[in-house]
Amino acid sequence: MAQEPTWRAREGLPVGSEAGRYLRILQLADIAPLHPWTLQSLAPSELPLALPENAEHLWHAQMDFTLEPPVGLELEWIQTKVGLISNSAYPFGENDGAIWAGRGLTAALEGGGFLRYGPLHLRLAPEVSWSQNRNFDLADNGYSGSAIYLDELHPESIDRPQRFGEEDYVQIGLGSSALHLAFPGMSVGISGAGQHWGPTLNYPLLLGNNAGGFLHLFGQTDSPVDLWAVRLNARYILGWPTQSDFSPVEVEKGRRFVTGAVFSLTPRGVDGLELGMARFIHAMPPEAGFQFSDAFRVFTGVTDPEPGLLLVESQNRLAENQLASLFFRWAFPRAGVEVYGEIVKDDFARDLRHIVEEPDDLMGQVFGFQKVWTRSDGRLAVLRAETVNTLVHHSERFRRFRLGKSPLRLFWNGGLQQGHTHAGQLLSSPTAYGGSGWTLGGDLYHPQGRWTLDLFRALQTEFSTIHFETDGPEMSDVIYGIKLEAVQFRNGVEWRAAFTPSLNLNRNLVGENDVFNLAIGLSIQGLPW
Known part of the structure; x- marks a missing residue:
């Protein structure tokens, strides 16, 4: 009996999947073609541009890359995924x-199926999760x-709770569900799946998969638009993130919508180079009701000019949360190498003069690289490193506080008080919430799976972010950790095990409050019987 693949290209490529990670490595190994990886998720009609033309690759027995157009109605199950995670201390x-x-x-638990019919592609894969949510020491707020x-x-x-109450915490969501309708050169649809904008692997700054997906309408290119000087890939969304039960905003006042757009440009004659920009705006529905023009707010100005004021005096729209990267x-x-970087900035500004004087205010940056070696036996070895820094800017420290004694930092917002979050979690990397960090890792891909070793550091909080002037303990709340992960394919099933011991120094900014945590993750994708 033929072995069932753990992933088939025709079911779609969810953000954060093992297949997506593998395809990016195949590109660096010169096995898969050059295609932008800075706009995810890829549309089903876009996938052929990212798949290797040669059927012989390291995991050819584990993943089915064939992607023929459907003949009539095609309806199939996707591999069910079950995962368990245990945290010992926090x-x-x-x-x-x-x-x-x-x-x-x-x-x-995530499971479901997919449907293909002509230009229509529907992936229905809802997800449910349960957390025991045991007690732990909270920081004093x-x-x-x-x-x-x-x-x-x-x-x-x-809206970023330290803990979701005292009871078990249950979530039911759309998972990686999405509906795509393909037209020549583009796709449109509705989705609840996660997204990842930008080139990062560990620390997405504007939009990543940390909080999962939220309901949104989208339109995106499914093949590069040739503008002669550059080739353009783009994605636009209109979405409705939710808030948690512990949001500082009352439910009836917490309804908001987001508009976002991301563009990736590949210059003519410079193979492999992607230059991109993105913008993301949270806003409340206008009192007069939602207008058609509100759906395209992302394509209009940063500030809101007022009659009688010079452009440099025009004010930011206070009832919005604007971010750009x-x-x-x-x-x-x-050479088997990629280098990448990203900067993100809160669009908020007192006025245009503030932007000119201090362009690095409320800004963060990420830099990283990957190197892939193809061994004589066909195995792939990977070395990668990534660093992030969004530490509070000098103008927000000590005497120049703008909100009482609390400095401004990326991703929170005084107008839309949910901040840059969905369902109580950041839409970006948690390490990027006014902190810094790095990850140094290595992978070994072999025919039966993958071995991974990561070393990481994450600075959560340092004293000047909460203590007035220079008073307070001169210390940092920082985590050091090691992650050991193994992925094993066996009889059409993907098994995964991860062990992550970490040490949180000065947890909750309490001196010598050093807490050890052991995170153990186990998952299985597919049915072992």
Whole structure:
């Protein structure tokens, strides 16, 4: 009996999947063609441009890359995925979708099927997760009662709970579900799946898969638009993120919508180079009702000019949360190397003069690289490194605070008090919430799976972000850790095990409060019987 593949190209490519990670490595190994990886998820009609032409590759027995057009109605199941995560001391997890892995045991289940009919592609894969949510020491945010669970730094200005109450925490969501309708050169549809904008692997700055997906309408190119000087890939969204039960905003006042757009340009004659830009805006529905023009707010100005004011005096729209990023990725498949970087900036500004004087205010950056070696036995060895820094800018420290004694930092917002979040989790990397960090890792891809070793550091908080002037303990809340992960394919089933011991120094900014956590993750995709 033929072995069932763990992934088939015709089912679609969800963000964060093992197949997506593998395809990017194949590109650097000069096995898969050059195609932008800075706009994810890829449309089903776009996938042929990213798949290797040669059927012989390391995991050819594990993944089915054939992608013929459907003949009539095609309806199939996707591989069910079951996962378990255990944290011994405190919540730990990042870029793991909608799951919130609290202290204790967390379980997740995703399953469903897909349908193809002509230009229509429907992937229906809802997800449910449960967290034991055991008690752990919270940081003091100055509140009492149920408000003690709110964010420790900006409890009134971001929907980022330290803990989701005292009971078990259950989530039911759309998972990687999406409906695509393909037209010549583009696709449109509706989706609840996660997205990843930009070139990063570990620390997405504008939009990543840390909180999973939210319901959104989209339109995107499914093949590069040739503008002679550059080739253009683009994606636009109109979406509706939700808030948690511990949001600082009342439910009836918490309804918001987002508009976003991301563009990737490949210059003519410079193979492998991607230059990109993106913008993302949270806004409240206007009192007069949602207008057609509101759906395209992302394509209009940063500030809101007022009659009688000079352009440099025009004011930011206070009832919005605006973010923007610039990024690049340069891949050299013959050398097996890629380098990339991204900067993100809160569009908020007192006025245009502030933008000119301090362009690096409320800004963060990421830089990284990957190197792939193809061994004589066909195995692929990978070395990668990535660093992020969004530490509070000098103008926000000490005497120049803009919100009482609390400095401004990326991703929170005083107007839209949910901040840059969905369902209580950041849409970007948690490490990028006014902190810094790095990851140094290596992978070995072999015919039966993958071995991975990661070393990482994440600075959560440093004293000047909460203490007035230079008073307070001169220390940092920082995590050091090691991640050991193994992926094994056996009889059409993908098994995964991860062990992540970490040490949180000065946890909650309490001196010598050093806490050890062991995170254990186990998952299975496919049915072993």
